[in-house]
Amino acid sequence: MSFASWGNALYSGRKSYKFIDNRKYLLIAGVALMLISVLAISVLGLERSIDxxxxTEFTISSVAGRDQAxxxxxxxxxxxxxxSSVNSVxxxxxxxxxxxxxxxxKRQVVSDLAKAYKVPEAKVAATTIGPSWGADVTYKALQSLVIFFILVALMLWAYFRTWTMAFSALFALCHDVLITGLVLALTRVEISPATIIGVLTILxxxxxxxxxxxxxVxxxxxxxxxxxxxxxxxIVNLAINQTLVRSINTSVVALLPVTSILLISWITLGGGTLRDISLALFVGMIAGTLSSILIAPSMLMLLRSRTEKISSHTQKVLEKRAGGSDQIEGQAAELSRVAQPLKAGHHQGQQAQPKRTPRSKR
Structure with a gap:
């Protein structure tokens, strides 16, 4: 089966993955990952940059190679x-x-580094960032995240007119942030302003x-x-299956350039701003794709299934199926909501026209 045929089968309902039936396991796995992320970040901490x-930061330029010794x-x-930390840039x-x-x-260190690399002292730049500046940057970063979440909650509530979808989307966003933080804590990559930009982008x-x-949905x-x-x-499960191909295509197209930038910045350039932002984008995009398919709809179903409207309707459908009065079962019921796929190169043509009575029989 080709990718296009597979996507057509998903959209029409002829093929379906039981995401919602496994929502409890998906949510348990998601919450477990979030708890592990919180634990890892608390124990290992995040490697904050000098910003x-x-x-004080010293940068030695015009160095032959990237020898840190x-x-x-x-x-x-x-x-x-x-x-102190030593990195190649x-x-x-x-x-x-x-x-x-x-x-x-500071002057002594500049002199020692210049002698160590056999370069003029002019090639060693020294920059000092005060603690108040660093605290202000940290405050602004946290403030931007809080404002983002508040605006997202208001926008989703206004758009969908239901708090369950807004809460489910925010839960998925928290999942993405924590997973990204877990990877950053494990890899010991510094958290820089570029990383914050990457996190906001993937959100x-x-x-x-x-x-x-x-x-x-x-x-x-x-x-x-x-x-x-x-x-x-x-219905929720059908919605996930119908958007699955679109999510995969979007993720692959977005990840290709991000992966290239990440590899070039990490292997060739040895780190820096490009690595900081591309790593956050790479991890966040993967986590975001998975959460939008697995976590957010599962949380939505968990919340809405407890309401009287949903539970009573579900009971009514199941009772009617059990009584045998509804001949459409399972996913076959979902086919009525979408157009049936057409075979390539085939159309009804004149067969679609109403039959006419011959002139002799009028």
Whole structure:
């Protein structure tokens, strides 16, 4: 079966994956991952960049290769540089980040690094970021996340006119943020302003994916309580299957350039801003795609299945099926909601015209 045929089968309902039937397991797995993420972030912590925690940064440019050993020797020999990090930046630069140093100590480090790499002192740049600046950047980053979540909640409530969809979408966004944080904590990649930009970007991407699924749910569930062929859970499951191919295509197209940037920045350039933002995008897009398909609809069904409207309708459908008065069963009931697929190259032509009575028999 080709990908196009597979997608056609999903959309028409001839093929269906039982996402909603397994919603409890999906939610348990999602919540477990979120708890593991919180635990890992709490124990390991996030490696904040100098932009957030403040300190002094030394950048040695015009270095032949990306050998970090000379800089590491300087760090080990200077007690004031204890706990400093050494990283390669780009193809010919080395970066050393330490706690805030006074002017005298800073000049000494510049001199030592210049001698270690046999470059003029002019090639060693020293920048100091105060703790107040770092605290302000941290506050702004957290503030932007809070504002984003508030605006998302208001927008979803206004668009869908139901708090269950808004809550489910926010739950999926929290899942994406925590999974991204888990990967950042495990890889020890620094959290920089570029990382925050990447996180906000993937939140928007994940939200868009979730809204597409929920919009399809709303479309298929219009006046659903007036029929007894499909339960609300079957309608939600059909909506997921109908948008599955679109979600896969969008994710693959978006991940291809992000993966290229991530590999180039990590392997060739050795890190930096491109790596920070591309890693957050890479992890967040994968988590966002999965959450929009598996987590958000499952949470929506968990919340709505407890309402009187949904539970009574589901009971009515199941009773009618058990009584044998409804000949349409399971997913076959969902086929009535979508157009039947046409065979390529085939049309009814004149067969679609009404039959006419011969002139002699009029």
């Amino acid at each position: 957030f925690k403040g300190g 000379p800089a590491q020797k300087v760090v080990n020999a200077n007690p004031k540089l204890k706990g 780009g193809a010919s630069s080395i970066r050393v980040q330490s706690v805030s140093l006074d002017t005298t100590a 928007g991407y994940s939200l868009y994916d979730t809204v597409v699924v929920f919009d399809k 709303r479309e298929l569930s219009v006046d659903f309580e007036q029929q007894t062929r499909s339960t609300y859970g079957e």
